[in-house]
Amino acid sequence: MKGLLLALALVAPLAAAERDMARELDDVARIATVMVDGDACRRIVTPRALEYMFKNDPKDPWVAGDNYEVNDEAFIAVKKTLLRLSHLASFPCDVNLWMPIAGHPDKVRVVIRNRNELSQFWPWGALYQDMIPAMKQVLETGQRLKVTEKPGWVSVLAPVYDSLGDIVGLVEAVTQEPVDPQGNVK
């Protein structure tokens, strides 16, 4: 009994801290939906890079990555917004941009990552990956979603709209507790 109480006493503040972090991330994500320019997001990755993204050449295994390019003006404008949004949180957090891929509804890609190199979903190095069900839900419904699948990680996903009112992507406001200062330093 004493052990159980002790365990509860230890876990309760952690759970509360996670709730607070999730609440802050939810605020960040909510504001991101307002602030991130979906039209600029559409312009970041060039049509040429998207064309190469799914090319498969046994003689040239890096063809997709070698031809990945972006319009730096759009990239920088959106990245600066994401960086400022991350400053809203009282703890280290990143706000990453994700986008679907036209013609590949089962795939999704990260488009901008940030200074803490945090993401609950990105397998390091992937140009694109299988659609994350929670992301699909955000893209389809426009609702914000909290994801805590990986222990210690909290992400809040929120839609990004363009000037037509269409959902063109989503942000992942994410943190990790405890932070791993050595992670992804490579």
Place this chain on the structure above:
Amino acid sequence: MRFLLFMVCVPLAAQISGNRLQATLEYLRPDPFGRIVAADGGSDGFLNTVKLEGARGGHVSFHLVVKVSRPGPYTLTLQPDPSPSGPQVQLFREWFHLTESKQYFPDALIPVQQPYHSAMPEPDNRIEKQTSQAFWVDFWIPADTEPKKYHTRAVLQAGDETSELAIELSVLRAVVPKDDVLLMDHNSYGTSWLADDYPELSRKLGDRFFRSDELFRLIHSYHRIFYEHRGIFHQLGYGHAGKVGPEFAPALEGSGRTRHIANWELYDRHYGPLFDGSAFAGTQRGARPIPFVYLPVTPEWPASFVNWGEPGYETEFVNVVSEMEHHFREKGWTGTRFELFFNHKKRYMGFPWDGDEVRFPSDNRYFLEYGRLMKKAVPADSPVKFVFRADTSWDMEQQFKDLAGVVNMWVASRDILSWLPKAPAMLRARGDVIWFYSGPPAVTEPAATITQFPLEGWIRGVGGFVHWLTVSAGNDPWFHFDGGGTTLVYSGERFGISGPIPSVRLKIQRNAVEELTLLASFAGESLKEEYLKTEAARSYNHTTPPQWWNQRPAFADQPTYEWSGAALGEATRPAMRHLEHIDPDAWARVRQYVMRLAAEGDGQK
């Protein structure tokens, strides 16, 4: 003319007992069953008398092989020459790695004390029906060693039988120069792998591990092992989106005008002993500062990218880099070149331009901007040496022109450099550093394969070579080995050693660098460098130096973003073809040539 062989092979006439003590050349790796590994030529090559020769200030090595007829305990001892100041001998047990293809290759070298007591099969290596255990014997010949013959005996005691092997080492008068003919660099990324490779230590220290003295001792031990093997070590301390590990950079505070360095504590504990050379005290080569180091600068450090293109970015960058220059100058850290180096690629989505291996020429404008910021941050007359490094491939030819006077350290793709034969001399003439890069050959390739890099660098006239990753041995290098294409050292923790242990490949590379350095030192009036290169290439793989270059392909005139990787492969094939299959004796022939010249020099004195 004296014609000296590096090692005289005397085949065994008969076996007196069931136990044997034999030897092989360093390029012929023994397996655990009494043979030479197939990649190195199969079964021939065992010796029962060893005659070596070597220059002073260098090493001479061979494999010593214990063969027993039945399982059981044995004792191995090396009885060195009694001369008081002769060569120093060190013994290593060779670990037989089981590869994923179910073959055994020796590579990790475990330092052992003498006499060495063990049993066949070697208990921890767990090889069923093992009959043979290999040891690496390293002779270090200090520069002040008296030139003469030294005699060492290896003695095997197994059961009631004693076997011996006589080892004669002729020390030549020649001395290997202290500075290598080219720098062999061993790269790595971050420090998280250290916690993985030293689980006992990291468990013991818990959260304190990454701030502990033990961590920095470990890091220094990696620098030391590569330095002791005629190389250097680089550790990149940042990620593709600009995250900087706290042990790689001073801590910052503030933003805009107020951004400044708040704390040097971790940085100085990490780098101080490397920059003043004290981390290398007691080594054979003596205490010297590391010659190169990455700065922690990224597009996100020390200036925040949120201010990119605005006055705040310039202010943050210039103020902090100026503080760094001041700190280094105050500390007297002037023996190291501090590299501004961007490793990020846009495919990793951190930044909109490629810092590493620029493919799209428009990205070069970012280099120009950082060159401007560096000039503003660092006084022109600073005794602290800053360099702007670019690792270059696709856009190499154009970058050499467009970034002249901005980038002054180039680490070039081996492939594309191969069609620019005038580039190394042109870059050196304007004071730039030029290296090239590739990676370690796997253990499944002939042991001599690793010698191609220093030789290629010397023939091409470049000053250094980078193995892009040298500390990643995989999840289980001991029993499920991935081949070692990303490592040249191993964690010693499972053997009770709190630091890295070397490999057969690293030792072979070290010896080759020493021998090449000695060969290059013979260049002068009577022996032109080009002649020496020609002879070395001929000895190595029956080529001429021009065959180490390729024709510039027609597509090189097209914009780099239109090139294909496949075409690139085709264009570089002619020169690479000569290096695809290095025969096991390739370096032995070069060594023989070097020793012959050294001995002829002895004869002239």
